[in-house]
Amino acid sequence: MSFSSKFLILSALIVLILAAFSINEYDYSSQIGHGMVINEEQLSQFKYESNGLIVNKVSNTIYINNSSVLLIEQSPGMGKMNSTFEEYFMINGMINPTIIAKDGIRIKLVVINMDNMEHNLAIINQPPPYPYMIMGGGMMGSSVKFLLYSNYLPPYSGGTNYPALIINFDANQMGTYWYLCTYPGHAQEGMYGKIVID
Numbered sequence: 001m002s003f004s005s006k007f008l009i010l011s012a013l014i015v016l017i018l019a020a021f022s023i024n025e026y027d028y029s030s031q032i033g034h035g036m037v038i039n040e041e042q043l044s045q046f047k048y049e050s051n052g053l054i055v056n057k058v059s060n061t062i063y064i065n066n067s068s069v070l071l072i073e074q075s076p077g078m079g080k081m082n083s084t085f086e087e088y089f090m091i092n093g094m095i096n097p098t099i100i101a102k103d104g105i106r107i108k109l110v111v112i113n114m115d116n117m118e119h120n121l122a123i124i125n126q127p128p129p130y131p132y133m134i135m136g137g138g139m140m141g142s143s144v145k146f147l148l149y150s151n152y153l154p155p156y157s158g159g160t161n162y163p164a165l166i167i168n169f170d171a172n173q174m175g176t177y178w179y180l181c182t183y184p185g186h187a188q189e190g191m192y193g194k195i196v197i198d
């Protein structure tokens with residue numbers, strides 16, 4: 001086979017791969033909300049899309065400088081990921097990473113429950129340690145401010161469909177916050193991470 005025909009085949013392959021990705025692009029607006037599921041194929045697409053973030057595995061930090069997709073997995077492996085926590089967030093292969101987001105950007109949060117428990121995602125201005133009850137008592141009366149409070153995702157029951165939630169989060173209030181799960185006991189056990197908007 002000549003060099004030019006190899007080149008042509010390679011080019012065609014690249015075009016096909018790019019086409020496959022654009023076909024898989026979602027109309028996010030129609031999927032924002034509760035009760036949706038994400039299958040393995042969509043999951044790998046979101047993993048691909050969230051690969052563009054600046055990740056520092058040594059400092060367990062993710063920098064988000066432009067509007068992007070952030071894939072947030074909840075307790076994948078059901079505690080078998082060598083985590084010291086039973087309940088935790090896994091983002092870009094890191095457990096409860098610190099997220100540093102530029103002020104004014106929109107982050108598409110793709111939250112996927114991979115655990116056999118209910119979880120949600122909240123962003124608050126209160127640092128740890130957290131009480132057993134975040135809602136309905138534990139932190140009432142304090143000056144807790146929520147930037148985000150999501151619905152609860154139902155437990156993952158096996159198979160190739162994961163309970164999911166997509167949220168457009170506008171990082172437009174500079175400050176230091178924490179993302180956490182408000183299910184009783186989860187944040188107390190370590191299901192939280194820091195998020196800085198600067």
Ligand SMILES: [Cu+2]
Pocket residue numbers: 087118119120181182183186191
């Ligand atoms: Cu939880």
